[in-house]
Amino acid sequence: MRLSVPLQYAGDPVQLMEQVVALERAGLDAVWVAEAYGFDSPTLMGFLAARTERLLIGSAILPIYTRTPALIAQTAAGLDAVSGGRALLGLGASGPQVIEGWHGVRYDRPLARTREVVDLCRRIWRREVITNDGIYQLPLPDGLGKPLKMLTRPVRDAIPVYLASLGDKNVELTAEIADGWLPTLFLPEKASSVWGKALAAGRARRSVATPLDVVAGGLLAIGEDVTALRELARPTVALYVGGMGARDRNFYNDLMRRYGYEAEARTIQDLYLAGRKEEAAAAVPAEFLELSSLVGPAGHVKERVEAYREAGVTMLNVTPVGPDPVGDVRTLREWLG
Secondary structure (H helix, E strand, O other): OEEEEEEOOOOOHHHHHHHHHHHHHOOOOEEEEOOOOOOOHHHHHHHHHHHOOOOEEEEOOEEOOOOOHHHHHHHHHHHHHHHOOOEEEEEEOOOHHHHHHOOOOOOOOHHHHHHHHHHHHHHHHOOOOEOEEOOOEEOOOOOOOOOEOOOOOOOOOOOOEEEOOOOHHHHHHHHHHOOEEOOOOOOHHHHHHHHHHHHHHHHHOOOOOOOOEEEEOOEEEEOOOOHHHHHHHHHHHHHHHHHOOEOOEOHHHHHHHHOOOHHHHHHHHHHHHOOOHHHHHHOOOHHHHHHOOEEEOHHHHHHHHHHHHHOOOOEEEOEEOOOOHHHHHHHHHHHHO
16 A cells, blocks of 8 residues: 655645655655645646655646646646656546636536546547547647647656546546546545445446556544544535535535435535534534544554555555654554555
């Protein structure tokens, strides 16, 4: 099992990236760089490529609506070149509030668009002459463009593609075409009941030779007196479940309901949308915080690691929050082997 951390999109990015450099020396395998509606992801990933030596550097995520497929492919190839073949391309649909509200792009056909973007990226990296007759018309039929192939030669002609997905159809597509899966708010003990059928259906049509890499985890703190640190996840869970999307179009709220927390999901959303964010955070179930984290004494954290492993997780994605983040990552790396 590999070990990664997410680069938080709040705070000073240079300071955060210096911590990633220290974690690399402690045994970290990968870092995932988010892009919401703050700083862009590729700029930060390029900086990380210059500051690190062996870390895999992934986007988690680049929204598929905000760049053309060709630009997404170019960006991934550029990162792969400056990092010496360490790029991971994490893609996702994001959500209509951000895509339509911030970028001014219509949020439509997420499944078909995802499939088409992934296919085009892979063809571009192979330096094929690109034509496409779908959502993306290449070249435009009524313009002056002509079919082109990538001008430069990528370091790799097959950069790993990871998809962020939660709904059944999206997860099924992920298991079919992606190199890896980036689920959010992952509860190992409940994951199979929510996504098991979708993963199986996608894997039955899988076109990628390697097994699906599954990236999931949570807060990390190892010690006898750190259990209270699970509480740090409350505001984030409340934000996602309560405020990431409209009342009837919140994928994270739907997920919490599918986990069996229907009343809690409704309460969190009602409170959050009413502006009562602290009360919404307080309504997050303690069990949810425990199952979605690796916080507690060594024995407990080891049990959580095994729960993630049994749930099919192949890359443990953790956010160190204890008093010794580098030491906790080093310890976890030793346990994972």
